Amino acid sequence: MKLLLDTPRLSLRHLKPEDAAFLMELMNEPPYIANIGDRGVRTVADAMRYIEEKYTTSYVRHGFGLYLVELVESNAPIGICGLVKRELLDHPDLGFAYLRRFWSKGYATEAARATLEYARESLMLSYIYGVVSPKNTRSIRLLEHLGLRFVRSLELPGQLLESHLYGTELKAA
Numbered sequence: 001m002k003l004l005l006d007t008p009r010l011s012l013r014h015l016k017p018e019d020a021a022f023l024m025e026l027m028n029e030p031p032y033i034a035n036i037g038d039r040g041v042r043t044v045a046d047a048m049r050y051i052e053e054k055y056t057t058s059y060v061r062h063g064f065g066l067y068l069v070e071l072v073e074s075n076a077p078i079g080i081c082g083l084v085k086r087e088l089l090d091h092p093d094l095g096f097a098y099l100r101r102f103w104s105k106g107y108a109t110e111a112a113r114a115t116l117e118y119a120r121e122s123l124m125l126s127y128i129y130g131v132v133s134p135k136n137t138r139s140i141r142l143l144e145h146l147g148l149r150f151v152r153s154l155e156l157p158g159q160l161l162e163s164h165l166y167g168t169e170l171k172a173a
Helices: 017-027 030-035 044-062 107-121 137-145
Strands: 010-014 066-071 077-084 093-098 127-132 149-154 163-169
Touching (some): 010 077, 127 137, 137 163
Antiparallel strands (some): 010 066, 127 163, 149 163
16 A cells, blocks of 8 residues: 655555454544544454445545554554544544554654645645544643644534534645
8 A cells, every 4th residue: 555644753544454453453442432432343344344434435535534553663553643524524624543552652743743744735725623522631732732722612423522623724834
């Protein structure tokens, strides 16, 4: 699969069916369920279907989506990061999630910065959102570190609790 983005320590690429076992592990970690939601992905087959229905569809329909984040040195998958287009928002939002064992190493910041640069330089996007649970202080800190600021609260379809919407203009470098 063609490399989409790279940083000194990470590579980002489209998710493919072979990534299903990793995605199943990520989506069943307690922090993922608590902060993003339970997507009902319990088997590798569920994850393969999710990749096809959500990620592959987004790549085709919007020209972007969430990408697999791998370590350059080992090709080990550590998380996902990319752009999500929600029908209720007028701009895409930055999304990310990482296996807990890869937290606090700067990977989320590194991948998010590369994604924002890609959004600005290659996709020519002028504004980006971040949607986050108000209880997810780690993700809020990352969004603020990246320059996003609180816009408003919003209710997402299928979510029991309200989310917070952050946003920023993507200015030319």
